[in-house]
């Protein structure tokens with residue numbers, strides 16, 4: 477089975493690894509360098525506290541891989557699990573928490589519903605007054621996206637995957653609608669399957685296969701801050717769900733602060749500003765200071781960066797064989813790093829078994845947007 481994977485981010489490299497493990501002859505075409513897209517601009521969050529069953533299932537399947545990643549891939553990915561703490565400022569948001577936790581518990585996620593006072597046991601600097609309720613899960617956490625990507629890419633190469641950097645796929649070759657290869661800046665490559673793992677460029681690559689996908693690149697920013705009062709490393713990623721503002725401790729006194737506060741953020745993936753806006757940074761730190769006491773006026777902004785989410789209308793990915801031989805693994809919004817292990821396995825099942833079984837992805841097809849079968853994820857930043 478000859479397979480061309482378009483894109484050398486975490487999704488493409490995970491697909492390549494699992495496909496090679498089942499015996500496929502895999503070529504990854506990466507127009508730039510490995511990880512040059514969204515992957516190395518990710519915050520590395522890995523959590524099971526999602527609000528839809530399919531996202532929880534993708535997390536559960538992926539977390540099983542993250543947990544034994546060092547044993548399987550021989551790479552320490554700095555995986556640590558201080559948990560995630562979701563906070564509800566609005567009563568309506570708080571009312572939804574009980575059902576979400578019950579759904580998560582039904583999939584063996586050890587999340588729990590907390591009062592703001594109980595939440596402050598996990599985040600001692602939490603301002604409890606603005607919030608009505610919280611949810612917390614101790615198995616949520618983070619890993620280093622760069623190390624994880626190198627882990628997948630290195631093992632994929634060892635299994636014979638040909639990872640070609642500086643090679644752009646310029647067209648998908650079709651015969652009566654069925655894939656038979658790709659055209660690249662380095663010549664044609666024959667293929668029985670082409671996997672679109674092009675992240676924010678996914679719509680362009682799908683267009684080459686005459687498929688119209690609603691995947692839009694949106695810019696998101698992160699600031700690295702030295703808070704006036706250091707945030708203990710045991711503090712979970714703490715997110716005010718109603719404003720989208722979040723922070724989480726990094727190492728050596730630094731804290732990542734993020735959130736998305738503008739309604740419009742569409743970006744052009746080849747030409748967007750990769751640095752943070754000063755106005756946004758000030759607002760992000762101010763909002764964090766409304767959540768917790770760490771961010772006093774002496775807080776210092778150290779650096780920051782911007783990257784792209786590849787967003788679908790319902791914040792869920794598209795994972796399907798959309799036309800014969802053309803598989804889309806795209807539109808992961810802010811969750812593509814953590815869901816990459818499950819996605820690589822699912823794409824491998826689609827290629828070898830003709831259907832996916834690891835997770836029920838029947839709702840992650842591309843036709844749902846026309847049929848109105850979308851399910852919105854509420855737990856997003």
Ligand SMILES: Cc1cc2nc3c(=O)[nH]c(=O)nc-3n(C[C@H](O)[C@H](O)[C@H](O)COP(=O)(O)OP(=O)(O)OC[C@H]3O[C@@H](n4cnc5c(N)ncnc54)[C@H](O)[C@@H]3O)c2cc1C
Pocket residue numbers: 482483484485486487488505506507508509510511512513514515516517518519520521522643644645646673674675676677681696697698782783784785786805806808809810811812813814815
């Ligand atoms: C600020 C920020 C924070 C985030 N935080 C998190 C988080 O905490 N947890 C989480 O799970 N996710 C997070 N994400 C999302 C995550 O980064 C992405 O979902 C994930 O990296 C997507 O991986 P990918 O492999 O699909 O795409 P990418 O990493 O973008 O890889 C796609 C690759 O395709 C290549 N490419 C494109 N077109 C072509 C072509 N025609 N030919 C050849 N190559 C091509 C690109 O060069 C690129 O390297 C965050 C994203 C941002 C921006």
